[in-house]
Amino acid sequence: MRKFEQLITQAPGFIAIVDTQGYVSYLNGFARNVVGLKPDESIPPGVEFFMAPDERGTFHDDLMPLIRSGEQQQFKLRILSTKAEDPVRALFTMYPLHNGEG
Structure with a gap:
């Protein structure tokens, strides 16, 4: 299990755990670096925090149904x-x- 944890933590890609309500509970090191969070900083509660301001309005209409579907999905998003x-x-x-x- 330790090797798997290291794989996720040190992966050279944006990895996040987001629940069906849009709350972010985990960001790996790469993701934290991209959004400017230090390792010891708390993660903002909502995924909207990481989205470009002009895309936040579409979050509940477009992305939440994808998240709640429980199926593998791909989507494009502009992040800060x-x-x-x-x-x-x-x-x-x-x-x-x-x-x-x-």
Whole structure:
């Protein structure tokens, strides 16, 4: 299990755990670096925090149904990054994690 944890933590890609309500509970090191969070900083509660301001309005209409579907999905999203002046367009692939209840 330790090797798997290291794989996720140190992966050279944006990895986040987001629940069906849009609350972010985990960001790996790469993701924290992209959005400008230090390792010891708390993660803002909502995924909207990371989105470009002009895309936040579509979050509940377009993205939440995808998240709640419980199916693998791909979508494009512009995220705020400390590495660029303007929001960065990224392609996200969502893989649902299921607990013992589904």
